[in-house]
Amino acid sequence: MNGAGHILEGRNLQVVRGGNQVLDIRALRVDEGEILSLIGPNGAGKSTLLHTLAGLVGLDRGELFFRGERVSSGSSAFPYRRKLSMVFQEPLLFDTTVYENVASGLKIRGESRAEIQRRVAENLERFGIDSLRHRSARKISGGEAQRVALARALAIGPEILFLDEPFSSLDLPTRESLIEDLEWILRQTGTTAVFATHDRMEALRLSDRLAVMNEGRILQIGPPPEVMNQPVDEFVASFVGVETILVGRVVKKDGGSFVADIMGQEVEAVGEMKLGESVVFCIRPENVTLAVLPFKGAMSARNVFTGRITKVVPLGLYYKVQLYCGFPLIAYVTRHSLENLSLEEGKEVVASFKATSIHVIKKGKPFEISP
Amino acid sequence: MDLIFEGIWKALVLLVTLDPEVFQITLLSLQVSGTATFISLFLGVSGGTLVALTEFPGRKLVVSLVNTGMGLPPVVVGLFVTIFLWRNGPLGFLGILYTPAAMIAAQAIIATPIVMGISLAAIQALPKNLRLQILALGATRLQMVWILVKEAKLPLLAGVMAGFGGVISEVGASIMVGGNIKGYSRVLTTATVMETSRGNFDVAIALGIILLLLAYLINLALTHIQQRERPR
Numbered sequence: 275m276n277g278a279g280h281i282l283e284g285r286n287l288q289v290v291r292g293g294n295q296v297l298d299i300r301a302l303r304v305d306e307g308e309i310l311s312l313i314g315p316n317g318a319g320k321s322t323l324l325h326t327l328a329g330l331v332g333l334d335r336g337e338l339f340f341r342g343e344r345v346s347s348g349s350s351a352f353p354y355r356r357k358l359s360m361v362f363q364e365p366l367l368f369d370t371t372v373y374e375n376v377a378s379g380l381k382i383r384g385e386s387r388a389e390i391q392r393r394v395a396e397n398l399e400r401f402g403i404d405s406l407r408h409r410s411a412r413k414i415s416g417g418e419a420q421r422v423a424l425a426r427a428l429a430i431g432p433e434i435l436f437l438d439e440p441f442s443s444l445d446l447p448t449r450e451s452l453i454e455d456l457e458w459i460l461r462q463t464g465t466t467a468v469f470a471t472h473d474r475m476e477a478l479r480l481s482d483r484l485a486v487m488n489e490g491r492i493l494q495i496g497p498p499p500e501v502m503n504q505p506v507d508e509f510v511a512s513f514v515g516v517e518t519i520l521v522g523r524v525v526k527k528d529g530g531s532f533v534a535d536i537m538g539q540e541v542e543a544v545g546e547m548k549l550g551e552s553v554v555f556c557i558r559p560e561n562v563t564l565a566v567l568p569f570k571g572a573m574s575a576r577n578v579f580t581g582r583i584t585k586v587v588p589l590g591l592y593y594k595v596q597l598y599c600g601f602p603l604i605a606y607v608t609r610h611s612l613e614n615l616s617l618e619e620g621k622e623v624v625a626s627f628k629a630t631s632i633h634v635i636k637k638g639k640p641f642e643i644s645p
Numbered sequence: 646m647d648l649i650f651e652g653i654w655k656a657l658v659l660l661v662t663l664d665p666e667v668f669q670i671t672l673l674s675l676q677v678s679g680t681a682t683f684i685s686l687f688l689g690v691s692g693g694t695l696v697a698l699t700e701f702p703g704r705k706l707v708v709s710l711v712n713t714g715m716g717l718p719p720v721v722v723g724l725f726v727t728i729f730l731w732r733n734g735p736l737g738f739l740g741i742l743y744t745p746a747a748m749i750a751a752q753a754i755i756a757t758p759i760v761m762g763i764s765l766a767a768i769q770a771l772p773k774n775l776r777l778q779i780l781a782l783g784a785t786r787l788q789m790v791w792i793l794v795k796e797a798k799l800p801l802l803a804g805v806m807a808g809f810g811g812v813i814s815e816v817g818a819s820i821m822v823g824g825n826i827k828g829y830s831r832v833l834t835t836a837t838v839m840e841t842s843r844g845n846f847d848v849a850i851a852l853g854i855i856l857l858l859l860a861y862l863i864n865l866a867l868t869h870i871q872q873r874e875r876p877r
Contacts, residue, residue, distance in 0.1 A: 293738055330777045354783060360781035378792075379782040412873075430783065551801050 281306045281341060281434055281466050282327060289490075297490045299336075304468060309460060310472040311477035312522040313513065314449070314487035320470035321486070325438045327468060329354045340434075344494045352546055360425035360436040363443060365419035367411035372403060372422050375411055379430040388500075397425040397576070400459055412611050417448035424456060428465070433462070437469040441476060451508055453479065486510045502560070504633055506560065511556045517604035517632070518557040524549055531629060539600035543632040544575045552637035561631040562605035564595065565624045578620070578626040579603070583619055586612070599625055648846060655746050655847030656854055666828075667848070669718040671855055676814040677745050681752030682760075688753075689760025694794060696761075697768035698776075709763060714758025719751075723821030730822065748832070751818040757807035763804030765777055766796040798869045809859035811864045814856060861874040 282304040289297035297319050304310055305326075312320045324332040329339065329351030336346040345354045359379070367375050380390045398404040401421040406414055411422065420440060428434060441449045457480055458475050459468055471477050477484055485495040486509075494506045505511035508519050511613055522534035523549045532542050532547045536555065545553060569582070579594055581599025588594075592606045602623055607617065617623065659667050695706055730742040730750075741747045771793060779789045794801065816834035823830035824841060833852050840849040847870055 324779065328781055330780055355780060356783040358777065358781065362771060362778055364774065366772055366775050366778040368792070382784045382788055383783055425784070436781070 279305050279382070282468075283287060283339040285339075286336040287323070287326055287333060289326060289331065290334045295490055297326060299323065299490075299492055302485075302492065302495075303329075305482075306467060307338065307464045307466055308391075308415070309457075309467045309469060309484040310483050310485065311481035312468065312485050313472065313477045313488055315472060315513070318487040318491035319570040320472075320487055321412050321438050322490070324438050324468060324470050328358055328360050328436045330360075345455050347440060357433045358436065359430055359434075360438065361420075361423050361427045361433035361440045363439040365416075365423040367419055367426075367438070369420055370410050371407065372414065373398070373407040375422050376425045376429050378381070380425060381621055383430065393429050393431070393598060393619060394564070397429045399413075400428070401425045401455060410596065417444055417452065420452060421455075424452075428463070432465065435465050435467045437467060439471055440469075442471070443474065449476075449495060455479070456480075486513055488513075491625065505556060505635070507635060508554055511554075511633070514566060515558070516556040517606075518555075518602065520554055520555040520557070520601055521637070524551045524553060539579065541632070542629040544629050545634045547634075554635040556633040556635065557603070557627055557631070559594065559604045559606040559630075562603060562625055562627045564597075564605050564607060564617065565620055566614065566617075576626060576629045577632075580622065580624055583617060583621050583623060585619060587618060597623060597625060604605040652846040652850045655850035659848065659851040660854065663849075667855075669828065670831055670833055670836050670852065673745065673830075674813060674826040674834075677748045677750055677811060677819075677832060679852055681749045681812050682756055682805060682809040684753040684877060685756035685760045686805050688757045688809065689804065690764045690794070692757075692805075693700045693761040693764025693766075693854060694768050695722060697765045698790065698793070708765065711758055711762045717755055717758060718817070719755055719815040719819075719822070720817035722754050723818035725858075726754065726818065726822045741829060742822060743826060745823065745830055748819050748830060751822045752812035752815070755809050755818060756812045759811050760804045763807060764801055767800035767804065768793060770800065771796055801810055803867050803870050806863050810860060813859055819872040824827070 280303045284299055284302040285298040287297055287302070288295065302323075312323060314320055322477065326354040329338070333554075339356070340354055345351055368378060372393060377390050377395045380393060385393075398407055401424055403418060403425060403475055406418060406422070411419065426442070429478060441452060444452065455474065459465075460572075469477070469480060481498060483495060484498045486493045486501060488509055489520045489576070493503055494510045496545065502514050505514055505516060510521055520536045520541070522536035522541065524532050525535045525540070527547060527549060530546065531542060531544050533542050534547075534553050534555065543553075543557065547553060579599035581597045581603065583595055583597045585592055585596040589594070589606070592608055593611075593612050595605045595607055597603050597605070598625075605625060607615075611617070613624070618627050677787075693711075696704065696711070703777060704717065726747060727742065727849075729736045730739065730747055731737055740748075761842075775796065776793065779792050784792060814834060816838055819830075819832055820835045822840065823832070825831050825835040835857050837849050837852045837856070839845075840852065
């Protein structure tokens with residue numbers, strides 16, 4: 275059952291707090307050497323899951339296995355706790371020097387002086403904070419403090435590292451450089467990591483696998499492209515950046531494709547469906563193409579709709595264009611296209627997207643079409 | 646006005662010439678209050694840490710009792726310690742009423758809730774996740790508690806100093822259980838009361854200056870501690 279490749283496995287992990295079930299995970303496996311990201315909104319249970327996996331919080335039900343061996347709950351998880359490390363959102367440094375902070379995990383383990391010196395030096399170097407070694411933890415910046423926290427966590431050479439939103443209180447440039455360094459260090463050392471974040475870009479960037487959580491459950495887990503492009507439900511879809519989520523009913527079918535009625539408009543998508551079945555269409559904003567009237571030339575996409583722009587929102591590198599073409603639709607365009615097509619509120623445009631670019635979620639429960 | 650200036654002048658003379666009686670009284674004060682604070686340090690810091698780190702039914706009641714205890718009126722403590730140590734009292738066999746030992750006991754009872762209340766607050770004021778962070782660094786429960794106490798050392802020190810400040814300046818309990826016996830159980834506060842009632846203002850002022858000086862030094866150190874920040 276616990277074959278090679280799994281470093282950590284949780285079965286039926288349940289935590290109840292104040293009468294509320296805050297964690298309910300049927301099964302979770304962490305592979306050796308992988309970076310697994312947990313994403314979800316605040317309160318989704320990411321931190322609780324991390325604390326549970328790290329043996330810091332007792333389970334109300336369920337079992338945890340580390341390298342095939344059962345981890346006992348609560349204070350007897352001590353031998354397991356010596357093999358892991360955890361970094362929190364706050365650096366939580368001790369009131370001493372940077373050097374002593376990085377050394378603290380090693381001192382707790384009673385390592386020899388020489389070993390401590392060697393490992394601390396190595397990790398100060400790795401995280402580029404060697405020049406801070408004699409500084410007080412009180413006198414460094416937020417980004418530096420988080421580097422110290424990471425160096426402290428890695429100094430003990432953990433077999434698995436848990437990261438609980440370690441970058442979310444940092445400014446963007448600081449965060450960027452720290453993510454880059456951390457990823458390099460994790461890959462180089464082959465450290466397994468479980469990383470909680472509410473920022474999907476961070477998760478996409480770092481992870482081998484992505485788990486989307488809500489209300490204490492894992493809704494979907496898989497490689498990032500799979501989760502991004504084939505979300506299992508509307509919650510996951512909206513969380514991984516699908517801007518347009520439409521509910522409709524299958525009205526025609528033809529071989530491998532079908533047409534659904536969405537607020538009175540006919541939209542074509544690919545898949546085997548039954549007539550009358552209820553479906554959810556997920557349309558990623560980057561898959562929607564905009565053109566201006568008069569519309570010339572052939573269009574390879576089957577779904578072409580004329581609509582009016584309701585709003586243009588700048589998002590930094592690109593613009594989010596909201597339009598209404600019988601149903602609401604959202605497209606991302608570059609600044610170049612925005613200017614070329616002179617897109618603005620109230621303008622009439624032609625929106626198109628391929629039938630194959632729509633991710634279809636079956637709602638099940640087909641209902642009768644009234645004659 | 647002459648009375649005051651003359652009093653201050655004579656007081657300074659007494660202080661500068663290290664008057665043996667004033668010196669002896671000050672020393673005893675420091676010994677009694679120091680020992681009492683030392684006892685309260687152990688009881689208060691460990692008790693406060695224990696209450697701060699454990700969850701049990703009635704915890705809120707305990708916390709409110711400790712906080713009430715921080716303002717325990719010294720005369721009430723003096724009254725009960727006297728009753729307990731009275732010849733026929735439950736601890737009368739010890740025969741320590743009207744000795745410095747009885748004063749130490751009474752002052753420790755006054756200081757312990759102060760130290761305990763501040764310790765409790767100090768440990769609770771540490772970041773919520775710090776405990777988990779220490780455990781995640783591989784610490785045993787005992788190592789965790791020790792590290793937390795070390796992290797809170799400055800506010801804990803503040804608690805101890807507040808305890809010391811409370812007992813060195815109290816007079817009610819000391820006079821009741823110590824008896825203000827000359828050369829034996831006479832401390833700064835009890836001596837000040839007596840000298841004032843006798844009209845020996847010079848000696849009373851000299852003792853008062855020493856008390857003020859001690860209070861100032863304690864508060865200087867407290868202010869210094871409170872102005873420090875926690876690391877990120």
